[in-house]
Structure formats: C-alpha cells, structure tokens
Amino acid sequence: MPYTAEISRKSPSCFVFLIDQSGSMSDSLAGEPGKRKADKVADSINRLLQNLVIKCTKSEGVRDFFEVAVIGYGAKVGPAFSGKLAGSTLVPMSQIASSARIEPRTKKVDDQAGGLVEQTINFQVWFDAVASGGTPMCEAFNQTHNLLEDWVSHHSSSYPPIVINITDGEATDGDPTPVAQSVTSLTTSDGNVLLLNCHISASPASPIAYPESDNGLSDEFARLLFRMSSVLPENIRAAARSEGMAVGDQARGFVFNADLEALIRFLDIGTRPSNLR
Amino acid sequence: MNLSVRTCWLPKGGNSVDEYEDAFDCSILGRRFAIADGATESSFAAPWAKSLVSGFIETPPFDSSQPGTRMKDWIEPLQKLWREGIDWQALPWYSEEKARAGAFSSLLGFEIETHDDSRESSPGLTSRDVLRWRALAVGDSCLFHVSGDALVASFPLRKANEFGNRPLLLSSNPQNNEAVWTEVRYHDGACHPADMFILATDALAHWFLRCYESGSKPWKDLFSLNTEGDFAAFVAHSRENHLMSNDDTTLLLVSIDNGVVEIRESADQKEMRPIEDCKEAI
Numbered sequence: 001m002p003y004t005a006e007i008s009r010k011s012p013s014c015f016v017f018l019i020d021q022s023g024s025m026s027d028s029l030a031g032e033p034g035k036r037k038a039d040k041v042a043d044s045i046n047r048l049l050q051n052l053v054i055k056c057t058k059s060e061g062v063r064d065f066f067e068v069a070v071i072g073y074g075a076k077v078g079p080a081f082s083g084k085l086a087g088s089t090l091v092p093m094s095q096i097a098s099s100a101r102i103e104p105r106t107k108k109v110d111d112q113a114g115g116l117v118e119q120t121i122n123f124q125v126w127f128d129a130v131a132s133g134g135t136p137m138c139e140a141f142n143q144t145h146n147l148l149e150d151w152v153s154h155h156s157s158s159y160p161p162i163v164i165n166i167t168d169g170e171a172t173d174g175d176p177t178p179v180a181q182s183v184t185s186l187t188t189s190d191g192n193v194l195l196l197n198c199h200i201s202a203s204p205a206s207p208i209a210y211p212e213s214d215n216g217l218s219d220e221f222a223r224l225l226f227r228m229s230s231v232l233p234e235n236i237r238a239a240a241r242s243e244g245m246a247v248g249d250q251a252r253g254f255v256f257n258a259d260l261e262a263l264i265r266f267l268d269i270g271t272r273p274s275n276l277r
Numbered sequence: 278m279n280l281s282v283r284t285c286w287l288p289k290g291g292n293s294v295d296e297y298e299d300a301f302d303c304s305i306l307g308r309r310f311a312i313a314d315g316a317t318e319s320s321f322a323a324p325w326a327k328s329l330v331s332g333f334i335e336t337p338p339f340d341s342s343q344p345g346t347r348m349k350d351w352i353e354p355l356q357k358l359w360r361e362g363i364d365w366q367a368l369p370w371y372s373e374e375k376a377r378a379g380a381f382s383s384l385l386g387f388e389i390e391t392h393d394d395s396r397e398s399s400p401g402l403t404s405r406d407v408l409r410w411r412a413l414a415v416g417d418s419c420l421f422h423v424s425g426d427a428l429v430a431s432f433p434l435r436k437a438n439e440f441g442n443r444p445l446l447l448s449s450n451p452q453n454n455e456a457v458w459t460e461v462r463y464h465d466g467a468c469h470p471a472d473m474f475i476l477a478t479d480a481l482a483h484w485f486l487r488c489y490e491s492g493s494k495p496w497k498d499l500f501s502l503n504t505e506g507d508f509a510a511f512v513a514h515s516r517e518n519h520l521m522s523n524d525d526t527t528l529l530l531v532s533i534d535n536g537v538v539e540i541r542e543s544a545d546q547k548e549m550r551p552i553e554d555c556k557e558a559i
Contacts, residue, residue, distance in 0.1 A: 006523060010291045050371075057375040058296075059320045097371050122370060242443055272318040273381040273446040275453045 002191035003233035005159040007065050007267065013159040014067045014090065014151055015052070017045055018140045019127070020167035021074030026131035027168075027202050037168050037200055038129035044166070044198075044259050045070065045127045049096060051264040053124075056093045064092040069147060070126070073140035075133030082128045089147060100124035137171035141179040145186070148193055152186050160191045164263075166198040170221045180228045191233070196253030196263070197225040207258035210240070212248040222256055229254040239266035242274070280305060280389065285508040285528040290516055292525075299478050299527040300326035300382075302334045308389040309334050312418050312527050314478040316381040316446055320372065324362055325380035325449045328355045333386035337413070341465065344413055345458030352447065352454070359449040379450025383416025385433075385476055389468065389533075408533070410474070411465035415457060417444045419482035421475040422466065423496045428489055433462040437486040440479060468533065475499060476529035480522040484515060500530060 007013050025038035032040070049068065056065045067090040072080030079089050084099040091099075103123045111117040148161050163183060186193045199222050208216065210232060214223040229252040232240075240247045243262070253263075265272070282305065288297040298315030300323065311330035315322025329352075338344075338351035363376055390409045412420050414433040417440055422430035434440065448454050468474075475496060477485060488495035502508045508528070515521035 008291055053371045054375050055318065057320055057371045059323070059372075060296075062371060097369070100370070102370070124370065239443070242441075268442060272443050273316050273448070273453070274443040275445055275448060275456050276316075276318065276378060276381060 001234075003159065003194075003235060005157060005188070005190035007159050009064050011155070011158050012065055012067060012092075013267075014148070014155070014161035015069070016144050016147065016161060016163045017048070017068070017070045018137075018144060018163065018165040018167075019045060019070060019072045019080055020135060020137070020165075020169070021072040021080070021130040021132070022135040022169065022172075023074070023132050024135075024169050025074070025129075029200070029202065031204055036129065036131065037202070038131040041166050041200065042125075042127055042129040044261070046123065046125050047259075047261055048164075048264060049126050050124050051261060053093060053097045053100075055264060055267075057097070062094040062097040064094050066093050067091060067151075068093065068096055071140055071143055071147075072130060073136050074130060077136050077139045077143060080130070081126055083126065085126060090151065096126065100126060134172035135167070135169055136173040137165075137167065137176045138173045138179050140165075141176055141183055145179065145183045148183065148186050152188050152193070155188060157189045160188050160193050161186075162194045162196065164196045164198065165225075166200065167225070168200050168202070175224075177224065177228055184230060192230070194230045194233070194253060195228060197229045197255075198259070199225050199254070199256045201257055205257060208254075208256040209258045210245070210247050210251040211254060212250040212252070217256065226252060226254045235268060236263070236266045239268070279534055280308060281532050281534060282310065283530040285502065285505075285526075285530075287509060287512050287526050289525050290513075290523045297525050298323045298326060299525040300330045301476075301527055301529055302327075302330040303529065304334050307334065309337060309386070310388075310474075310476055310529055310531055311384065311386040312476045312478055312529060313385070314383040314416065314418050314525065314527070317524075319379065319381045320375045321359070321363060321449070322380045322382055325355075325359050326382040328358055329382055329384045329447060330386075333384065337386050337388055339388070339411060339413060339463070341411070341463050344463040345461040348413070348415075348461050349454070349458055353451075356449050356451060377450070379448040379453050381446040381448050381453070383414070383418040383444065383446055383478070385412065385414045385416075385418040385420055387412040387420050387474065387476060387531075389474075389531075407470070408468045409465060410468050411463070413464075414462045415460065416446045417441075417479040417482065419477055419479075419485070420464075421477070421482075421485060421496065422468065423473040423475065424469060424471075426494065428494075428496070430464065430466055431486065431489075432464045434482065434486070437483060437490055440483045440486075444479075470533050472533050473500065474529075474531040476527075476531070478525065478527040480524040481512075481526050481528055484521040487520075499528065500532075 069090045070080045083101045105123040106118045108116040109119045214226045217223050237247045301312045303310040311333040313326035313329045315326035332355050338347045340347035420432045485495045
C-alpha cells in the first residue's frame with residue numbers, strides 16, 4: 001500500500017515549500033487590514049517549521065525524520081531561508097531547529113477574568129516576508145523537479161516528498177500544470193511526490209479545506225491549483241477524520257484562505273496520543 | 278505452586294537500547310506485573326513509562342467500580358516526580374515546548390491474588406478456583422490469559438482491528454488527561470494452576486491477536502522463546518515480513534506452575550538482559 005513507508009532517521013522524508021514572493025503579496029489580507037499577505041505567509045511557514053521541529057523532538061534533541069527546502073518565487077527564484085540558513089537548499093530538521101532567529105512577539109491571551117491581556121512570546125523565524133516582481137511559478141516547479149529528482153534517487157524507499165505551494169495568484173511564466181505534473185510523477189517505491197496547494201486571496205471568501213471537487217471555487221486559478229493538487233493518501237485522510245475534519249475519499253491537498261498546519265499532525269512518525277493537541 | 282515470569286524486550290529497529298521507551302516492572306513476591314509504552318510523539322516518555330510501572334508495582338490503583346477516579350489521585354505524585362526530573366533551564370526552545378505538552382504512555386497493570394487475600398468478592402468462584410486475578414489498563418498494551426490451551430481473556434483490546442496509532446494515553450501533563458478517566462479499563466477473573474498470562478506492548482499484542490484470529494495459537498510461539506537470541510530472531514523475522522510493526526517491543530510471560538523455586542529479582546531494567554527469568558513460590 002502506498003504512503004505507508006516508515007519515516008525514520010534511516011529513511012527520512014522531505015518537505016519542499018514553494019512560496020509566492022511576487023509584488024501582489026504586499027496587498028492586505030481580506031478582513032485583516034494592515035496585514036500583508038506576505039507577512040501572513042511568512043508567519044504560516046515559520047509556524048509550520050516550528051511544528052515540524054517539535055514533532056521531531058525527543059528527549060535527547062531533534063531527530064532527522066525530514067529534510068526541508070524553502071524555494072521562493074518572485075523577483076527571483078531560489079532558496080528562500082533567511083539568516084543562518086540563507087542559500088541552503090535541503091536542510092535536515094536538527095539543523096533547522098538550531099538555526100532559528102528568535103523574535104519577541106506579543107499575543108493576546110485569556111486573562112482568566114473574561115478579558116484579554118497581551119503576553120510576550122518567543123517566535124522562531126527562518127523565513128522573512130518578501131514581495132516584489134512577477135509570479136514565476138513554472139520556474140519554481142522546475143527547480144523543485146530538479147531538486148527532488150536527485151532526492152528520490154537517493155531515497156528510493158522513503159515516504160515520498162511533500163511539496164507545499166503557497167500562492168495568491170496566477171503564474172506569470174505560463175501554465176504550471178505540465179511542470180507540476182512532472183514533479184508529482186517522481187516516485188519512491190512508496191508512492192508519487194505529493195503536491196499540496198494553498199491559495200490565499202484578498203477576497204473575503206469563506207475558507208475551503210481539502211475539497212473533493214472544484215465546485216465552489218471562486219476563480220479559474222483556484223480551480224487550476226485544485227486540479228494540480230494530489231489526492232490525499234488514505235492514512236492522512238483517516239488521521240484528519242479522527243480529528244473531526246470532514247474529508248472525503250477523493251479529497252485533494254488544496255486549501256483556500258486556510259492554513260495547512262494541521263497537516264503536520266497527520267503525518268505518522270509513530271504513536272501519537274489522541275489526547276495530544 | 279510457583280509463579281514464574283520471563284521478560285523480553287527490544288527497541289524499535291534502527292533505534293539504540295537507550296532509545297527504548299517501553300517499560301516494565303514486576304514483583305514476584307507481590308504477584309504484580311506491569312508494562313507501559315511511552316509514545317513516540319512525546320519527549321521524556323521513557324522516564325514517564327518507567328514511573329507508571331514502578332508506581333503500579335508499589336501501589337496499584339485498583340478500583341473496580343470507578344477505576345478512573347482512583348487513578349486520577351494516584352497519578353499526581355508521579356506527574357510531580359516527572360516534572361522534577363527534567364532540567365527545564367537547560368532545555369532549548371523546542372525541547373521545552375515539547376516537554377511542556379507532556380509525556381504520554383500506556384499502562385497495563387496486572388495482579389494475581391491468592392484466594393485468602395482477595396479484597397473483593399469473587400462471584401462465580403468454584404471449588405476448583407484457587408486464584409483470582411485483576412488488571413487495569415489505559416491504552417493499547419494488552420494482557421492475554423491462556424488456560425487449558427485456550428485464550429480465555431484478552432484485555433483491554435479484544436480484536437486486532439481495534440489497534441490504531443492514536444490511542445488515548447496517560448499524560449504527565451494533567452491538562453491532557455480529562456478524557457482519560459472515563460476510559461480506564463478494569464477486568465478480573467479466576468485462574469488455575471498451569472495457566473499462562475502474556476503482557477505485551479502494542480506491536481506484539483497486535484501480532485498476537487491477528488495470529489489468533491487466523492486460527493493459530495500464538496502463545497505457543499511465545500512460550501517457546503527460551504533465549505535472548507530466540508526472542509530477537511522472532512521479532513526480527515516478524516518485522517521483516519511485515520507481520521509486526523517496527524516499534525519498541527516488550528513481553529512478559531507469567532505462568533503458574535510447579536517449577537523449581539528460584540528468586541532472581543532485578544532492580545534496574547536497563548541492566549537486565551533482554552530475557553530474564555524470575556520464579557517464586559506463591
């Protein structure tokens with residue numbers, strides 16, 4: 001059965017995040033005036049990386065269950081880590097963990113008296129917001145193909161790589177469908193590379209997560225991204241359902257104005273207590 | 278009449294012995310046995326699992342009518358001990374965050390009572406019955422009772438399809454346990470001379486029930502494992518052939534027999550070899 005390979009230090013899996021860094025990402029988000037889409041995406045990626053690091057943490061430190069690449073596409077296309085990892089492509093989890101920049105942030109928390117109070121927290125940052133240039137998504141998929149073609153040849157029995165593409169708009173360098181298909185046609189013995197798309201929009205449309213069809217998607221580009229997205233593997237669908245999410249048998253890895261953080265929980269690296277949230 | 282126990286354990290394939298996160302403990306004299314399975318997706322799970330089995334051997338929180346209520350009080354000092362065992366100031370951000378979520382573990386505790394010290398009524402006891410047993414469990418570590426070459430009890434899971442990789446487990450963080458207290462399982466029964474009990478963590482327990490459901494008698498395979506090498510070869514073969522999940526694997530074989538009385542209690546499981554035998558008259 002595909003997508004059942006054990007994810008371990010000996011047989012790690014891989015994440016590639018593709019981040020739209022085009023000029024339109026400087027627009028404000030629907031319902032959040034003053035917050036740029038690029039800032040929202042940077043926060044999302046940093047939270048995804050935090051969750052991945054914590055997922056791989058054991059008493060003695062971080063185990064290298066995954067390698068991670070972040071590729072940005074905007075004025076240029078290429079590795080998009082900031083700080084200590086700038087210029088790096090695939091980075092093992094333990095190195096990700098030790099390379100974070102810590103930023104104090106404030107967040108509102110319950111004051112236990114019916115109100116909210118501001119609290120300072122440490123926020124880990126590996127990726128900074130960028131917004132300039134066009135949307136060369138085809139070139140981003142092309143670089144991803146080259147990266148993963150090499151990776152799968154060295155990890156032929158691993159759980160297949162997961163590519164997560166986060167974008168707000170149409171590609172400016174052609175139809176990304178053929179090159180996206182060349183990425184998802186790469187395989188390990190456990191299955192094809194998985195492609196998940198996250199479409200963020202300035203329009204105040206309701207969030208959509210893991211739909212089975214493109215009915216209800218507001219524009220042609222959203223429908224294009226939906227069609228490019230992989231059908232979620234059975235065990236990921238089952239894990240999502242066990243958390244109360246309505247996920248159909250043909251659900252695709254596509255979200256609209258929603259985040260993908262829950263996905264990290266659904267990946268199996270061993271016993272995960274149902275009472276751990 | 279004697280009680281004997283054999284303990285076998287192996288870490289997940291690819292992991293070192295130091296990364297083994299199951300735990301077991303027993304008191305032959307107290308006729309108590311316990312296993313626990315620290316969850317992979319939590320940190321400091323090994324000391325948590327160890328403290329649960331040790332706590333059970335010392336003071337088992339049996340309460341047949343409200344097993345969860347008693348366990349809720351019983352677990353508090355263990356949670357405190359676990360928190361105090363961590364050098365929080367020395368942890369990097371990711372270790373601190375993971376540890377704050379708490380460690381998680383299953384627990385299966387089992388006790389054989391002689392008729393005389395049975396603290397509860399024994400409905401249905403016949404003149405042939407000389408012993409009672411009782412057990413409590415949270416999670417998917419299992420107890421199997423074999424009598425007269427037949428499986429007469431499987432606890433708390435009864436069927437292979439009840440296993441998953443998201444069990445409800447006991448947490449060192451009290452906030453995670455609210456859903457647990459109604460799920461603490463209790464079971465008791467009678468047992469006879471020559472009966473056998475098998476305590477197994479989930480990978481082995483799952484294998485056991487699948488074999489049983491396909492018509493075989495898996496207890497025969499387990500009781501034929503006489504050496505450390507036998508157990509290692511059996512587990513390796515089962516993992517390679519996808520008959521058993523690659524996970525920490527722990528087995529306690531308890532039998533009531535007429536063997537030679539021999540006491541070999543080990544204090545620290547990390548110093549125990551993967552197969553240990555203990556015997557004591559009861």
